[in-house]
Amino acid sequence: MTESEQRMDELENATRFFLRHFGTVPVFEDLPTNSRPDLCALFEGKRIGIEMTMAVDSDAAVHDSFAERVLQAAKDQHAARQKDRQHLHGRVIVTLQSGYNPRTARRNSVGALLGDLVADRWPVGKEVAILHPDDMHPEVAGVFKEVRAFSSEGATSTQWETATAWSVQPISVERLQPIIDKKNRLIADYRRMECDELWLLIYARAGKIAEAWDEAVGFDPTELQSAFDRTFFYDFWRSHELPARRLNV
Numbered sequence: 583m584t585e586s587e588q589r590m591d592e593l594e595n596a597t598r599f600f601l602r603h604f605g606t607v608p609v610f611e612d613l614p615t616n617s618r619p620d621l622c623a624l625f626e627g628k629r630i631g632i633e634m635t636m637a638v639d640s641d642a643a644v645h646d647s648f649a650e651r652v653l654q655a656a657k658d659q660h661a662a663r664q665k666d667r668q669h670l671h672g673r674v675i676v677t678l679q680s681g682y683n684p685r686t687a688r689r690n691s692v693g694a695l696l697g698d699l700v701a702d703r704w705p706v707g708k709e710v711a712i713l714h715p716d717d718m719h720p721e722v723a724g725v726f727k728e729v730r731a732f733s734s735e736g737a738t739s740t741q742w743e744t745a746t747a748w749s750v751q752p753i754s755v756e757r758l759q760p761i762i763d764k765k766n767r768l769i770a771d772y773r774r775m776e777c778d779e780l781w782l783l784i785y786a787r788a789g790k791i792a793e794a795w796d797e798a799v800g801f802d803p804t805e806l807q808s809a810f811d812r813t814f815f816y817d818f819w820r821s822h823e824l825p826a827r828r829l830n831v
Contacts, residue, residue, distance in 0.1 A: 585615040592620050592634040595785045599814065600625075603821040619772045619780065631777035633765055637786040637793045637815065646787075648684035652725070653742045655693020656700065660740060663701035670704050672734035677745040682725045695719045696726070705733045753815070754798035755805045758784065762808050762826070769809040769831055782810040786817035795820050 593610060600607050600623075608625035619633035653676070664670045676696070699718060705711035711731045715723035728745075751757045765782055772780050786793035794817040806813070806826035813824045
């Protein structure tokens, strides 16, 4: 995701959050994509600096994003091959290698090669085709350790998915405090924008049910510590203000 795409995503999430939590949308200033904090909103007569951060570890987000884009490229390539082979419909489940690097692997190339591989090895006349690294192009084998293709009679499309997803723990102090701490350490940088207030908005990514608000047993948000004036959590369905203890830093 480019800086421009990231900023558009942050702006969309902030807009949805304001609608959900306050029932209105503020005016957002036009800021550079590398600004700190990420957004600045004119709200209730105040200039609010809003720092956005995902509700999941950044490494997990990178792996998720990479897998989604690879599978989309594979799906597109596979669909192109279906034009002259109408039987390539069903379900494809891929298992990622544990040590691959999503920052260096070429997702579009890997996806296109994967789509061709599945089309070429589609299980005609049998229930499933199981492909291992020895069956794959080296570039694909560097990312996936297994691909399973299931033919489904009567299906009109093919569903692509990963066999495992990055697990996310329920909402707890142990999960949220490290996310907040990363931003607490940069509070002096955010103050340079000279906003009336600074808010931290922790948000779950769209469609990621595992990141949604699900409190762990015994979760006490007053045990959280934040250097921001207000701290929120938003997961597309609900929004919560976290009554964190204010750090004087």
